[in-house]
Amino acid sequence: MRYQVIGRSGVNASRVALGVMRMDTKTAPEAARIVRTVVDRGVTFFDTADCYGAGESSRRFARALQDAGIDRDDIVVQTKFGIYRDPTSNAITRYDFSKSHLLAALDDELRNLDTDHVDFVLLHRPDTLVDLDELAETFDVLESSGKVLHFGVSNVNPVQVSMLQSALSQRLEVNQLQFGLGHTGMIRQEFHVNMDDPASVDHDGGLISYSRLQHMTIQAWSPFQVGFFEGVFLDNPEYARLNEVLERVAQRCHVTKSAIAVAWILRHPANMQVLLGSMTPSRLADMIAGADVELSAQEWYDLYTAAGNDLP
Numbered sequence: 001m002r003y004q005v006i007g008r009s010g011v012n013a014s015r016v017a018l019g020v021m022r023m024d025t026k027t028a029p030e031a032a033r034i035v036r037t038v039v040d041r042g043v044t045f046f047d048t049a050d051c052y053g054a055g056e057s058s059r060r061f062a063r064a065l066q067d068a069g070i071d072r073d074d075i076v077v078q079t080k081f082g083i084y085r086d087p088t089s090n091a092i093t094r095y096d097f098s099k100s101h102l103l104a105a106l107d108d109e110l111r112n113l114d115t116d117h118v119d120f121v122l123l124h125r126p127d128t129l130v131d132l133d134e135l136a137e138t139f140d141v142l143e144s145s146g147k148v149l150h151f152g153v154s155n156v157n158p159v160q161v162s163m164l165q166s167a168l169s170q171r172l173e174v175n176q177l178q179f180g181l182g183h184t185g186m187i188r189q190e191f192h193v194n195m196d197d198p199a200s201v202d203h204d205g206g207l208i209s210y211s212r213l214q215h216m217t218i219q220a221w222s223p224f225q226v227g228f229f230e231g232v233f234l235d236n237p238e239y240a241r242l243n244e245v246l247e248r249v250a251q252r253c254h255v256t257k258s259a260i261a262v263a264w265i266l267r268h269p270a271n272m273q274v275l276l277g278s279m280t281p282s283r284l285a286d287m288i289a290g291a292d293v294e295l296s297a298q299e300w301y302d303l304y305t306a307a308g309n310d311l312p
């Protein structure tokens with residue numbers, strides 16, 4: 001496993017992290033085995049959110065730590081908030097950065113996680129109705145109470161980061177974004193600047209370059225998914241060329257294709273973290289092996305083009 005400092009927080013954590021979004025579907029013994037598997041392979045960073053399984057994923061994760069005999073203070077725990085689910089229908093009906101919502105959500109999440117603080121909290125998705133002064137007050141309360149040590153955002157573009165940062169006393173250390181060989185838009189846009197083809201459409205405002213400039217850590221979510229939870233690209237016939245190149249590089253490195261897909265994200269000098277979402281211990285072990293693989297620049301480009309991208 002390799003480790004990195006998250007943003008400029010000073011927190012050193014594993015470059016491969018476990019996301020527990022899907023942990024609500026697992027039994028307590030299964031969850032404990034998952035957590036034990038990744039910790040034994042050097043993972044020290046865990047990501048959750050108050051809305052995953054309506055809080056059940058975080059509860060299951062806290063119980064899994066206990067059952068696996070892992071001390072909460074030996075790991076880094078991150079959660080996300082700011083998405084409002086209607087308690088009756090369980091549907092997402094708004095994003096909500098109001099002080100009352102965020103403070104109550106964080107308290108609920110601390111109970112779910114059975115802890116008195118989280119190391120990081122992220123605003124999950126942008127709330128266009130955000131009142132910046134109110135958000136600044138909220139972050140001050142969360143910080144001074146000791147309930148949150150560090151802050152970040154998710155699914156926001158550079159202008160949105162700048163706007164939020166302008167109001168806050170705390171640094172935004174993290175931006176969590178979908179990224180992987182099945183979702184390469186942030187890279188494609190860097191290659192198609194000032195062109196007229198469809199790939200030149202700017203969907204994110206230069207997020208990778210901006211994050212590097214600001215020393216924000218990009219956390220790559222859904223690193224194996226195609227589109228928005230449409231399935232994985234591994235062994236997917238629609239990604240035959242990508243699977244061929246993954247296999248070729250995997251053979252050279254004596255690991256699996258899934259390890260190479262992780263290594264591809266880590267090879268980028270933006271110093272990203274990868275959030276794994278599998279709940280299968282054997283798959284997780286294969287994926288984590290990618291943290292110790294070093295791809296050449298040519299292999300990185302070969303995988304990028306095999307995923308269906310061009311080089312103009």
Ligand SMILES: NC(=O)c1ccc[n+]([C@@H]2O[C@H](COP(=O)([O-])OP(=O)(O)OC[C@H]3O[C@@H](n4cnc5c(N)ncnc54)[C@H](OP(=O)(O)O)[C@@H]3O)[C@@H](O)[C@H]2O)c1
Nearest residue numbers: 019020021047154221222223224225275276277278279280
């Ligand atoms: N900020 C955001 O908006 C946001 C959004 C989504 C996710 N996230 C974070 O990112 C984390 C990871 O997301 P994710 O779970 O979508 O990540 P992922 O690792 O891309 O996908 C995991 C899913 O793919 C399946 N899978 C993995 N390898 C497979 C294979 N070889 N064949 C078939 N199925 C395979 C897994 O099944 P098995 O469990 O059966 O292995 C699991 O259902 C989440 O836990 C969460 O922390 C953040």
